[in-house]
Amino acid sequence: MSSSVVLLNATVFTGDEVLEGVAVWIEEGTIRAISHPDQLPAHLTTHDLAGAWLVPGLVDFQLYGGSTAYLTRDLSVEALTNIYLTHLREGTTTIVPTLFSTTRDRILRAMEVVEEYWEQELPGVAGLHVEGPFINPIKRGAHSEAMVRPPSEEELRELIQKGQRVVKVITIAPECFDDHLLELLRSSGWAIAAGHTHATYAELNHFFDKGFSLATHLYNAMRPLESREPGAVGTIFDRTDVHTSIIVDGYHCDYAAVRIAKKLLGERLFLISDATFTRYEGSRLEFEGFNITYDGQRFLNDEGKLAGSAITLLDAVRNCIRHVGIEPAEAIRMATAYPARQLKMDDHIGYIRPGYRANLLALTADIQVQDVWVGGMRQALR
Structure with missing residues (x-):
C-alpha cells in the first residue's frame, strides 16, 4: 500500500x-x-x-506470551515478535510485554531484548511491564514462590539504572516497601502499580497518598473487600484518584463483579488481556517453578490457581459488550484511550x-x- x-x-x-x-x-x-x-x-x-x-488500535498493558513464545522464559527478539504478531492478528497494535517474577539476571536481559527490538525498528512494543518479584508471598497467585523476594535498595538501583528507558510499569506490593524505597521507585519515572498485595486499607492509602495512582488486575491477587477491613479492593473503590486494570475473560472475575467495578470506577477501569499465551499451540509449560497446564480455556498451575489468561484484548472487549453490558464505544475506550493514558502515550496513540x-x-x-x-x-x- x-x-x-x-x-x-x-x-x-x-x-x-x-x-x-x-x-x-x-x-x-x-x-x-x-x-x-x-x-x-x-x-x-x-x-x-x-x-x-x-x-x-488496541493497547495491551499486560501480557506475557504469544502463540508459542513466553517472554520470561524465551528472552529474545524472536519471542517478542511472536508475541506482537499473535496479538496483532486480533487488533492489538501496541503491547507492553510483561515479566512474571523471575531472577535479577532475567529482568536485566529482558530490558536488553526490548532495546534490541527497538534497534531493529520493529513495531508495537511500548516498553516492559515488570510484575514482581517484589510482591507479597501471601498474594503471589501463580508466581513461583522461589522467585518472590523482598526489595533491596541495591537491586532496585540497578534495575532503575539499566531499565530507565525500557520499563513502563512495575507492579509491587506496597506493604513490602518502606518510604525510602518507594521514593527510590518514584525517581524512576515508571508507572508504579499496587498488585499481588495483602495491604490493608490504611497501608494502601499511605501508598496512594504519596501520589501513586495505579493498581494491577482488580480483584485478583489482592486483599478483598470485607466489612471490617476494606482491603485493596475497598481502597480502590473508595478512592477517586486510582486507576486499575481488570481481566475480563470470564474466569478471573465474575461478569457481575466487572459491572459493579465499572459503575464505581468509570473511566478509571481499563482492560488488559493478562495473556500467558493466546491461540496457544501447546498444553504445558514448566519454568522456574511456574508449572501450568492449559485445558483449552484456562491456564492453571499445579495448585489449581489461575495462571494468566488465554484471551486477547479484543476478547475482553467482546466480553464487556456481550456479558457485562458495557456500551461498545466505552468498551473500546477501555482497551485504547484509557491504557494509553496510563502509559502517558495518549498524545499519539489510543485515538483517531x-x-x-x-x-x-x-x-x-x-x-x-x-x-x-x-x-x-x-x-x-x-
Missing part, C-alpha cells in the same frame, strides 16, 4: 465520538485528516471498508485524531477483525 491512503465507508469511532460519512486520510504513518471525502484531494488512493467500524499514529482497527458488525493498520501500513493477518 502507498504511504498515503484514504479509508472510506466506515463508521469511525475516534475515541471521543462516533462519526458517519467521513473519511480518514493516512499519510506517512500518521492520520492527516478526518473529513468528508469530497474535501480531500481527488488523486489519493482509497480503500473501501464496506461499512466496518473503524476504531483505534489528526497527527496521531495511524494504528487502526476495522471491525465487522459481530466484532471480528476485518483489517489492521500499523503506522499507516495495512497488515497481512493470516
Whole structure:
C-alpha cells in the first residue's frame, strides 16, 4: 500500500465520538485528516471498508506470551515478535510485554531484548511491564514462590539504572516497601502499580497518598473487600484518584463483579488481556517453578490457581459488550484511550485524531477483525 491512503465507508469511532460519512486520510504513518471525502484531494488512493467500524488500535498493558513464545522464559527478539504478531492478528497494535517474577539476571536481559527490538525498528512494543518479584508471598497467585523476594535498595538501583528507558510499569506490593524505597521507585519515572498485595486499607492509602495512582488486575491477587477491613479492593473503590486494570475473560472475575467495578470506577477501569499465551499451540509449560497446564480455556498451575489468561484484548472487549453490558464505544475506550493514558502515550496513540499514529482497527458488525493498520501500513493477518 502507498504511504498515503484514504479509508472510506466506515463508521469511525475516534475515541471521543462516533462519526458517519467521513473519511480518514493516512499519510506517512500518521492520520492527516478526518473529513468528508469530497474535501480531500481527488488523486489519493482509497480503500473501501464496506461499512466496518473503524476504531483505534488496541493497547495491551499486560501480557506475557504469544502463540508459542513466553517472554520470561524465551528472552529474545524472536519471542517478542511472536508475541506482537499473535496479538496483532486480533487488533492489538501496541503491547507492553510483561515479566512474571523471575531472577535479577532475567529482568536485566529482558530490558536488553526490548532495546534490541527497538534497534531493529520493529513495531508495537511500548516498553516492559515488570510484575514482581517484589510482591507479597501471601498474594503471589501463580508466581513461583522461589522467585518472590523482598526489595533491596541495591537491586532496585540497578534495575532503575539499566531499565530507565525500557520499563513502563512495575507492579509491587506496597506493604513490602518502606518510604525510602518507594521514593527510590518514584525517581524512576515508571508507572508504579499496587498488585499481588495483602495491604490493608490504611497501608494502601499511605501508598496512594504519596501520589501513586495505579493498581494491577482488580480483584485478583489482592486483599478483598470485607466489612471490617476494606482491603485493596475497598481502597480502590473508595478512592477517586486510582486507576486499575481488570481481566475480563470470564474466569478471573465474575461478569457481575466487572459491572459493579465499572459503575464505581468509570473511566478509571481499563482492560488488559493478562495473556500467558493466546491461540496457544501447546498444553504445558514448566519454568522456574511456574508449572501450568492449559485445558483449552484456562491456564492453571499445579495448585489449581489461575495462571494468566488465554484471551486477547479484543476478547475482553467482546466480553464487556456481550456479558457485562458495557456500551461498545466505552468498551473500546477501555482497551485504547484509557491504557494509553496510563502509559502517558495518549498524545499519539489510543485515538483517531489528526497527527496521531495511524494504528487502526476495522471491525465487522459481530466484532471480528476485518483489517489492521500499523503506522499507516495495512497488515497481512493470516
